Amino acid sequence: MIEMLNGIREKLLELEPEIPIYNEQVGEGNQVPAFLVMQIKSEQLNGLNGRYIRSTQYDVQYFPDLNSSSKIEDCRSMGERLYEALAYINVNGQIRAKALSYEIINRVLHFYVNFTVTLFKEKSVEPKMQKLEEEVRT
Numbered sequence: 001m002i003e004m005l006n007g008i009r010e011k012l013l014e015l016e017p018e019i020p021i022y023n024e025q026v027g028e029g030n031q032v033p034a035f036l037v038m039q040i041k042s043e044q045l046n047g048l049n050g051r052y053i054r055s056t057q058y059d060v061q062y063f064p065d066l067n068s069s070s071k072i073e074d075c076r077s078m079g080e081r082l083y084e085a086l087a088y089i090n091v092n093g094q095i096r097a098k099a100l101s102y103e104i105i106n107r108v109l110h111f112y113v114n115f116t117v118t119l120f121k122e123k124s125v126e127p128k129m130q131k132l133e134e135e136v137r138t
Contacts, residue, residue: 004056004115007089008037012060015085033074036061040112050121055114057099060086062109075109082111089115 009021012035021035041057060082064074079102088094095115102111 003091004058004089004095005037005039007091007095008058008060008086008113011085011089012037015081032063033065034063036063044119047118052119052121053116054119055098055116057112057114060111060113062111064107064109071107072104075104075107079104079109079111082113086111086113091117 005023012019012021016035019033019035020031021037023037025036038059038061039056040059041055043055045053047053062075062078062082064071064078068074082102083100086100087097089097095117097113098116099114100112102109104110
């Protein structure tokens with residue numbers, strides 16, 4: 001959901017307003033340090049009465065400064081900060097994160113966060129009965 005992606009981006013801007021946030025790819029021409037936010041999985045289950053439970057997993061990658069002598073420690077520090085920063089996001093109200101975790105792969109932080117929301121399918125409005133005629137047979 002694009003709203004969740006925007007909610008994550010807002011939280012990252014609050015945390016580090018100077019660090020750019022990319023949606024596609026961080027390449028050689030991009031500025032680092034940088035964030036890359038990607039949706040990696042989405043699942044929807046049917047609920048009752050037109051409800052759907054949707055779970056979406058995101059990978060928030062952090063690319064530390066290339067000139068830093070402690071890239072792994074920079075990643076570890078950012079990972080700890082992201083636990084608090086991404087605990088809640090705003091998407092038409094607050095949504096609480098579930099299953100937050102991180103790992104460092106090739107000196108890049110991969111912070112995984114899941115959000116689960118309940119969606120409601122709007123029911124079509126059926127016209128109500130206007131008039132009732134009774135017929136009594138004897």
